[in-house]
Amino acid sequence: MKMIRDVIRDTIDEEMARDDSVIMLGEDIVGGMGSPGGPEAIGGIWGTSGGLWAKYGSDRVIDTPISESAIIGAAAGASLTGKRAIAEIMFADFIGVCMDQIWNQVAKFRYMFGGKTKCPIVIRMPYGAGYNAAPQHSQSIHAMVTAMPGLKVVMPSTAADTKGLLAQAIRDDDPVIFLEHKALYGVKGEVPDGDYLIPFGHARQVTQGDDVTILATGMMVGFAEKAAAQLAQDGIGCDLLDLRTTSPLDEEAILDSVERTGRLLIVDESPPRCSFATDLSALVAQKAFSSLRAPIEMITGPHSPVPFARELETAYLPSPEKIVAAAVKAMSYRRG
Amino acid sequence: MQLSREALLQAYRQMKTIRMFEDRLHDEIALGEIAGFTHLYAGQEACAVGVCEHLDAQDFIISTHRGHGHCIAKGCDVVDMMKEIYGSSEGLCKGKSGSMHIADVTRGMLGANGIVGAGAPIAVGAGITAKGTGNVSIAFSGDGACNQGTTFEAMNMAVVLKLPVIFVFENNHYSEHTGESYAVGAESMTVRAAAFGMKAIKANGIDFFSVYEGMREVIDYCKAGNGPASIELDTERFFGHFEGDPQRYRGKGELDRLREERDCLKVFRTKVTEAKLLEGADLDRLDDEVTALIDRAVAESKTATRPTADHVLEDVYISY
Numbered sequence A: 001m002k003m004i005r006d007v008i009r010d011t012i013d014e015e016m017a018r019d020d021s022v023i024m025l026g027e028d029i030v031g032g033m034g035s036p037g038g039p040e041a042i043g044g045i046w047g048t049s050g051g052l053w054a055k056y057g058s059d060r061v062i063d064t065p066i067s068e069s070a071i072i073g074a075a076a077g078a079s080l081t082g083k084r085a086i087a088e089i090m091f092a093d094f095i096g097v098c099m100d101q102i103w104n105q106v107a108k109f110r111y112m113f114g115g116k117t118k119c120p121i122v123i124r125m126p127y128g129a130g131y132n133a134a135p136q137h138s139q140s141i142h143a144m145v146t147a148m149p150g151l152k153v154v155m156p157s158t159a160a161d162t163k164g165l166l167a168q169a170i171r172d173d174d175p176v177i178f179l180e181h182k183a184l185y186g187v188k189g190e191v192p193d194g195d196y197l198i199p200f201g202h203a204r205q206v207t208q209g210d211d212v213t214i215l216a217t218g219m220m221v222g223f224a225e226k227a228a229a230q231l232a233q234d235g236i237g238c239d240l241l242d243l244r245t246t247s248p249l250d251e252e253a254i255l256d257s258v259e260r261t262g263r264l265l266i267v268d269e270s271p272p273r274c275s276f277a278t279d280l281s282a283l284v285a286q287k288a289f290s291s292l293r294a295p296i297e298m299i300t301g302p303h304s305p306v307p308f309a310r311e312l313e314t315a316y317l318p319s320p321e322k323i324v325a326a327a328v329k330a331m332s333y334r335r336g
Numbered sequence B: 001m002q003l004s005r006e007a008l009l010q011a012y013r014q015m016k017t018i019r020m021f022e023d024r025l026h027d028e029i030a031l032g033e034i035a036g037f038t039h040l041y042a043g044q045e046a047c048a049v050g051v052c053e054h055l056d057a058q059d060f061i062i063s064t065h066r067g068h069g070h071c072i073a074k075g076c077d078v079v080d081m082m083k084e085i086y087g088s089s090e091g092l093c094k095g096k097s098g099s100m101h102i103a104d105v106t107r108g109m110l111g112a113n114g115i116v117g118a119g120a121p122i123a124v125g126a127g128i129t130a131k132g133t134g135n136v137s138i139a140f141s142g143d144g145a146c147n148q149g150t151t152f153e154a155m156n157m158a159v160v161l162k163l164p165v166i167f168v169f170e171n172n173h174y175s176e177h178t179g180e181s182y183a184v185g186a187e188s189m190t191v192r193a194a195a196f197g198m199k200a201i202k203a204n205g206i207d208f209f210s211v212y213e214g215m216r217e218v219i220d221y222c223k224a225g226n227g228p229a230s231i232e233l234d235t236e237r238f239f240g241h242f243e244g245d246p247q248r249y250r251g252k253g254e255l256d257r258l259r260e261e262r263d264c265l266k267v268f269r270t271k272v273t274e275a276k277l278l279e280g281a282d283l284d285r286l287d288d289e290v291t292a293l294i295d296r297a298v299a300e301s302k303t304a305t306r307p308t309a310d311h312v313l314e315d316v317y318i319s320y
Ligand SMILES: Cc1ncc(C[n+]2csc(CCOP(=O)(O)OP(=O)(O)O)c2C)c(N)n1
Pocket: A027, A066, A068, A090, A094, A097, B064, B065, B066, B114, B115, B116, B117, B141, B142, B143, B144, B145, B146, B172, B174, B175, B176, B241
């Protein structure tokens, strides 16, 4: 059993050992550079890079000034010219500072350059609410990056998936946005030894059932699992899919499930407009319309920033109770 | 320049209020009563107060993630600030902001800010508003924030537009866990600011009088229509980067030494009593006054109204 934060560090370690071209950049990833305590006094504020600098040195584990644009730009340039860069943006919210490098540069190189180049960059971003970290340190940004052609987007929810998907991301020849939910860093799970890769675009079946399909990612998977357990006691069977990657998307698994259950719940930790939830709804409305036996239910945050106060953040977030209520509503729907 | 007795007492009252506010938060956070990330300003009081004692409500400041000191120095209500940090709907920002985004625009306080480097460009905009009015706009930044491209852009634009903006760099020698000597490539922030074409000076950030004098100089310069200026303040932070930080990047005995030798409140007390400008008893009286204020702020915060779910959609102007 290993904590997800340790899985991240160990997977990067394994990939750096395996391939000399893998480098890492980010703020405070060594932690303590230029301080009396010295390098690795801390080892990254999330504990996801401890020991890597000691092992691989300053040329491969690059602690940077607070300069998100230059971090992503530098990672992009290195990845265009032979390296495989793993860039860390300390909080996903800071994507705003480096958006051009991600959106206009990294995401477009391969296409704009006529397919003659690759940019094997991984941008790791801790995201999500649950820490009362207020509007600028709590957001889920997957909808925004999923909407950008030229990026692959990964959102693991378990320790094993974190390993398989991160190794895959580092070996992938295209840009990958790797989203790590802050509230899951301390979660433990079994992790396969040795080389372990999970191909992108394959959902994980968490629970099986014939009544309701539930789609979730990241921290929402655990919430949905709790809801599914309770619903099972009430005789409602949930087909819960952890989508694992939002781009590529496992459309087949989603459609197969909805065709069986006829009811769809989408659990998403971000505001509801132009979101991942609306995207999934559109997919099902277009391609599985005739299977639907009830309106699609979206359990999302409201159309607001993530508020600070405990009560407000709790109200903002989806919860197992809200998922159960939505399932009951879908089950009781009768065509008028 | 000689400060009046009232001005000296006010400066001390402000610095002491910040210190006690932060010390008390440190204790309350340890009790688990306060949610979220809190970055304490203790140790840097002479900076905020030395700057803001020159300002009135029509001058603008913008702050950082370490914003409590700037807010207090600019006149934000201390009780309402505390309530905000406790997440009450009676808080200065109704429990939406917490520690990291406290603002009171009516007092010219344009917000603490969770995005490092976001403040300086906004201060440029406030400088556009201030231009020609005799007021100034101040951007507080740290030694870490000075490395953001946004800060560079803001400095250049302020020079180009000849705006009354003052870039205050509080050099507490760390950005999170990283030493300033590692992350700041230039010899100093002052050298860098000067290279943008503005007046750039340094002052001693643990000495209120040094900060106050330095600020007088750059404010006069700005108000004379010369465009922006910068001041770098050598200072210290007494707590961790955020509450809960184990501070393993510090040297052995570093914090004890700083608190002993580089405490701006001690420096102030020694200076004013030795020069016989104030009596120790004057300062003790203020200590009691401030203690009572902070006690009241905490007591009221603990029983203040809590927000409810329907507040989430308030102030987004479009709800669904
Ligand atoms: C854009 C952005 N990048 C990184 C961070 C994380 N962060 C918060 S404070 C901080 C260090 C800031 O250092 P400095 O400017 O010296 O201010 P100090 O903390 O010393 O007051 C960092 C890296 C952030 N909040 N925003």
